[in-house]
Amino acid sequence: MISATAAASPATRAPLEGPRGPKPRTRFSRRNIFIYGTLGLVALYYALPLYVMIVTSLKGMPEIRLGNVFAPPVEITFEPWVKAWSTACTGLNCDGLSRGFWNSVRILIPSVVLSIAIASVNGYALANWRFRGADLFFTILIVGAFIPYQVMIYPIVIILREMGLYGSLTGLVLVHSVFGMPILTLLFRNYFTSIPEELFKAARVDGAGFWGIYFRIMLPMSLPIFVVAMILQVTGIWNDFLFGVIYTKPDLYPMTVQLNNIVNSVQGVKEYNVNMAATLLTGLVPLAIYFVSGKLFVRGIAAGAVKG
C-alpha cells in the first residue's frame, strides 16, 4: 500500500473525484433523468427476483399455494429460515445448512487464497517476464477455460487417486485452483500488462528482482483486480456443489450439498419458502463479501488508476 500511495501522484487521484462526462449543471437536467431513469428500471429488473425470494421466504406454505409470487406476506413467519438453517434434513442428518457452513468456510479460504496467489504470479510472469513457451501454455490454459467441468470428472478422479489426494481437503483445494486458473490468470495478465512500463523499468534499474517487483510494485497497485478475482472465486467456490461432493467425503461436504437437498428434494412436497430461505442463507457469504469489497473496489480503482 505504501508504495502505491507513493506512486500515485496527486493527479491520479482525480478519477475518484473528477467527473467522467460533462459536469451536471442542474439536478433535473434531461441527462440526469435519462441516467437515473434507466438505472432505476434496470435496478428494478435485477432486484425483482431478490424481492420474490425474500417475500416467499417469509410466507407460510398455505399462503404460497394460494397467492401470487409478488404479493407481500400477509403473515410474516421466520420459521422457514429457522428450518433451513437448523432443522432441514439431508437423509438422516436433520441439522439444516448449519452442518455444512464451516466446511464451506474451510474449503473457501484456502481455495481462494491459493488460486489467486497462483494466478496472480502466473499473470505477472506472463505480462512482465515473458519466456519461451509461455504463450503456448497460456493458450492451452485459455482453451481449458472452455472445457465443461463434467468432462473432467473422471480424469481428475484418476489424477487425484494417483497423487493419493482423493477424498481430502487438499485435493479439493487443488481442483478449485486448477479450474480457477485460466480466467484468473488472464485477468491478472491483462491487468499487469496495463501497468505503466516505466514503473517496471525503474524498479529493474534499482536492482529489484522477480519477487521484489511483484511484492513491492505490482501487488500494491492491483487492488481492483484482486477484488474482481476474489468476487469470481468466492462466488464460484462457495456455490460449487459438484466438486465438493465428488472429491471429498461426507464429513467435508460443503453447505451446497444441504442446499441441493433442500432445493432438489425430488419426492415429497416442495417447500418453496424453505427453498428461498436456504437460498438466501447460502448466498449471504458472497453477498457480504460483495458489500464489503464494493468499497474496496472503488478505493482500489483510485489507487490503481495510475496510467502512464
Place this chain on the structure above:
Amino acid sequence: MKHIGTLLGATALCAASSLSAAELEVTHWWTSGGEAAAVAEFAKAFNATGNKWVDGAIAGGGGTARPIMISRITGGDPMAATQFNHGRQAEELVEAGLMRDLTDIANAEGWADIVHPSSLLDSCTLDGHIYCVPVNIHSWQWLWLSNKAFADAGVAVPTSWDEFVAAAPALEAKGIIPLAMGQQSWQSSGAFNVLMVSLAGADLFLKVYGDHDADVAAGAEVARVFAAADDARKMAANSSVQDWNQATNLVITGKAGGQIMGDWAQGEFQVAGQVAGTDYTCLPGLGVNEIISTGGDAFYFPVLADEEQTAAQGELASLMLKPEVQVNFNLKKGSLPVRGDIDLSAANDCMKKGLEILAAGNVIPDPNQLMSPDSLGQINDLFVEFFNDASITAADAQARFAEIVGNAD
C-alpha cells in the same frame, strides 16, 4: 461431552453384543420426508446391533447421486454400502471386482427361498454370485384419479383407461386437465410403458423389453399402444408442470383428472390427507390388465480393506431382509416388501391391491432389469420428445422406437 457420551454408549453396546462395532457410511438418494423416515428404520435396526450407521444422503435423485458414488468407488475411497436401482446400474462395478460377493451370507440365510418374486435376486446375481440385497418393490402401473375432478365434470369416476379417455372431453369442458404429466423424460417413457403393459399385456412387453425384438416393436400391437399414447398426449397437452409430484398435486387439488404414475405417488396423497376410495381412486394396470412391475432399490457393498467393517457389512446385509425391518421400512416408504411371507396388515387399500397382485404372481420385471441404462435413456429421450411435440406422429415415433429396441443391449 457429546463425544464421551457416544463413546460410553458405544462401549456399552460393544460389551453387550459379541460383535465389535464399526462405523459404516451408507450412501443413498432417499431424501424426502417419507424416504428419510424409511432409511431411519434401517439405521435404527443397524445401530441396535452395536454398529454405527453414518448417513451419506445425496439429494437430486440417481442422476446426481450415481456419479458421486461411482467416483468414490473408482477413486479408491468407497463408502461401506450404497443404493442402486434394481437392475443393471452397478453391473460393471461388480464385473470390475469392486463390489463384495454376498453369496455366503445369502446361502446361509436362504435368500433364494424368501425373496419373492425371485427375479429380484436374479438381478443381483452375476455368474452365480449374489452381489446385492433387494430391499423393496416399486411398481409403475397405476392410474391415480381425482374423485373431485370427475364429480365437478359430472361424470362417473372411470374404472378403465378407455372410460378415462371417453371422459376427457367432459373434464376439458370444465377447464380440468384430463391427464396430469410432468415434463421429465422418465415420466414420459414410464407412462408409455404402463400403457404397453396394461393395454397389450405382459407377453408383448417382455418381447419388446426382454428380447429386444424390433419386429414386434414395429408391429401392429405396439402401434395400438402408440395410438393410446397419442390420446394421452392430447389429454396432457395443457399440463405444464415439471416434477412428477407437482403433477400429482394437480390431481390432489382436482385441477387434473388423473395421472399415470408409480406407487410412490401414494405418499403425496397421504401427505395431503386424502383417503383412497373417497378422495382418490387407484387403478392398477389402468384397470385393464392388473399386472405390476417389480422395480425398486437394492444395496451394494463395495469391497473394503478393514475387517471389522467387512463384518459389519455382512450384518447390515442380512438385517435388511429381516421381516420386521422389511415391514417397518416398506410401510414408511410406501413400497412393497421383497418377501412374500410377512404380514402387512397396516397397509392401505391401494397398497393391499398391490400385495394381492404380487401374491397372484402377476408381475413383470422393471425395464431397469431388462435393458441397459443407455438404451433406456434413448427411450426416455424419444418419449419426452413425443409427448411434448404434437408434430411427431405416432408412426414416426414407433419407427424410432423399434430402431432403439433393435439396437438395445
Place this chain on the structure above:
Amino acid sequence: MAANARPIRLLRNLNAKIAAVPMILTALVVFVGGSMWTVIYSFTGSKLLPKKLLKWDELFAIPVPEWIAKDGALNFDIPVGIVSRSFVGLDQYERLWASNRWIISIENLAIYGACSLVLSFVIGFVLAALLDQKIRFENTFRTIILYPFALSFIVTGLVWQWILNPEFGIQSIVRGMGFVGFTFDPLYNQDIVIYGILIAGLWQGTGLIMCLMLAGLRGIDEDIWKAARVDGIPMWKTYLFIVIPMMRPVFITTLVIIASGIVRVYDLVVAQTSGGPGISSEVPAKYVYDYMFQNQNLGQGFAASTMMLLAVAVVIIPWAYLEFGGRKRG
C-alpha cells in the same frame, strides 16, 4: 515491449519459469492430459467405467511409446477379465450425429451463445458507462446489479422458473391487471424456451461484466476525456472511437469469461427446465453429463465432449494464439 532489455536472460527466465510451474502443470496434466484421455476413450464402447485399452498400438495402428502403453496413470486398473476389444472406431460419433437431441442441443447453444454474447457486452458496457457518469448512489446501483452473481445457477434457475411460471408469475399478474389475453410463458413454449433461459442467464451474469467494464473505464486516462471535450467530440463518439479501442484487454477478458460460460451452460438449464419441454432446451454440456452418468454410456458422453473440445479448439486456439502468442503485447 515489456522488459525487452534482457541483461541476465537465464536467471530471469528461471524465476519466471519457477513461478509458472503450476500453470504449466495444469495446462499439460489436466487440460491436455484430460482432454487426450477423453478423446481416446470416445473411440471405445465404455459404459459405466472407462474400458482399459490393452493394445494401444493395435488400436491405432501406430507404435505407442512404452510409458503410455504400460499401465500408467492414464488407465483404469480393471481386472483383465472383462476387458477385451473395446475399440469401436467412429460408432459413437455416428450415433451422436444421428441423434436428434444432439442437433437440438447444438442449435440451442448457438442461439443462446450469440444472444448471450452480444447482450452481455452491450448491457454490461452501457451499464458501466452509465455508472461512470459520476452519479449519486453508484455503490447502491452497482451492488444491486452485481448481487445476482453471488447466487448459484441452481438458485437462479429456481427463482426465474417461478417468476416465468404462467400460473403465478408475470403472466398471471398482467392478466390480473385486466390484460386477459396476455401470454408470457417462455419456459413452457418449445419455440422460445431458450430465450426464457437467456433472461435468467443475463440476470445472473451481466453484473460481473459490468464490473469488469467499469474497471476498464476507470483505467482510461482522464486526459483523454479532457482532450475529447476540448475538441468538441460528442460523448458517444468518444466512447465508440476512442474509449472502446483502448479497452481491448478488458474486452478480451470479458469475451473469454462470457464465451466459456456459454459453452459450459448446464446448471441453469437443469434448474429451469431440465431440458424441456420435450427436448427443446437441451444443451451440449447436459448431453455429455446425462450420457456419462444417467445413461451410463461414457463412450457416447466422451464423443460428445470431444466434439465440444474440437469446436472450441478450432475457434479458440488460432484466435488465442494470435491474441496471446505470436506477437508482443499490445
